[in-house]
Amino acid sequence: MNRSGRKRVALEAARLLYSREHKEYYHAKREAARRLGIRDLPTNREVHAELIRLAESLGGQDRESRLQAMRRVALEHMLLLAEHEPRLVGSVLTGSLREGSDIDIHLYTDDPLGVFDALEEADLVYEVETVRARKRGEEIEFLHVLVLAPCGQTLEFTLLPRAGLFDRPRSGTTGGLLKRADWREVAGLPGVSP
Numbered sequence: 411m412n413r414s415g416r417k418r419v420a421l422e423a424a425r426l427l428y429s430r431e432h433k434e435y436y437h438a439k440r441e442a443a444r445r446l447g448i449r450d451l452p453t454n455r456e457v458h459a460e461l462i463r464l465a466e467s468l469g470g471q472d473r474e475s476r477l478q479a480m481r482r483v484a485l486e487h488m489l490l491l492a493e494h495e496p497r498l499v500g501s502v503l504t505g506s507l508r509e510g511s512d513i514d515i516h517l518y519t520d521d522p523l524g525v526f527d528a529l530e531e532a533d534l535v536y537e538v539e540t541v542r543a544r545k546r547g548e549e550i551e552f553l554h555v556l557v558l559a560p561c562g563q564t565l566e567f568t569l570l571p572r573a574g575l576f577d578r579p580r581s582g583t584t585g586g587l588l589k590r591a592d593w594r595e596v597a598g599l600p601g602v603s604p
C-alpha cells in the first residue's frame with residue numbers, strides 16, 4: 411500500500427468533512443480517492459487524525475473559544491437531564507470541531523417521556539425522530555431528540571437503553587472504544603468551569 415497516497419487521500423477526505431461537503435467518513439474517503447486518482451483508502455482513524463490537525467490549524471483561537479462555549483452548553487443540558495445518565499460524545503468532547511458541528515449527547519434512559527417532560531419544563535423546543543441502524547448484524551431502533559438551545563447551539567440527544575451505559579461501544583470513526591464523558595468529566599475540561 412502506498413503510504414504517501416493514503417496520506418493524501420486522508421487529508422483530502424478530512425478537508426471534505428471539515429467543509430461539510432460530506433458528512434460520512436466512508437463517502438468522503440471514496441470521493442477524495444476519486445479526485446486524486448488513488449485507489450488505496452485510508453482508515454477512518456487516519457482521516458480523523460487529519461481532521462483534528464486541520465481543525466486546529468484553521469480554527470485558531472476562535473475554535474478554542476467556540477469549543478469551550480459548546481462544552482459549557484453541553485454541561486448545562488447534561489445537568490438538566492442528569493437523571494437520564496447523559497454522556498457527551500463526538501467532536502465537542504474530542505475537540506475535533508468543524509463547521510456546523512453540533513453537541514452530541516447520549517442519554518441512557520428507559521424513560522423517554524421523562525426526557526421530554528424535562529425539556530418542556532425548561533421551555534426548550536425539540537424535535538424527535540426515530541433512527542434505525544444495524545449493529546452486529548441486528549437492526550436496532552432508537553430516538554434522536556434535536557434541541558435548539560436559546561444560545562443558538564444545536565444539541566442532538568440519542569436515547570439509548572439504560573443498560574447500554576455499561577457497554578463498551580466502539581467508535582465508528584476510530585475503531586477504538588467510544589470516548590464519552592459524564593457531566594463531572596465535562597465540568598473538568600479546560601475552560602468549562604469558571
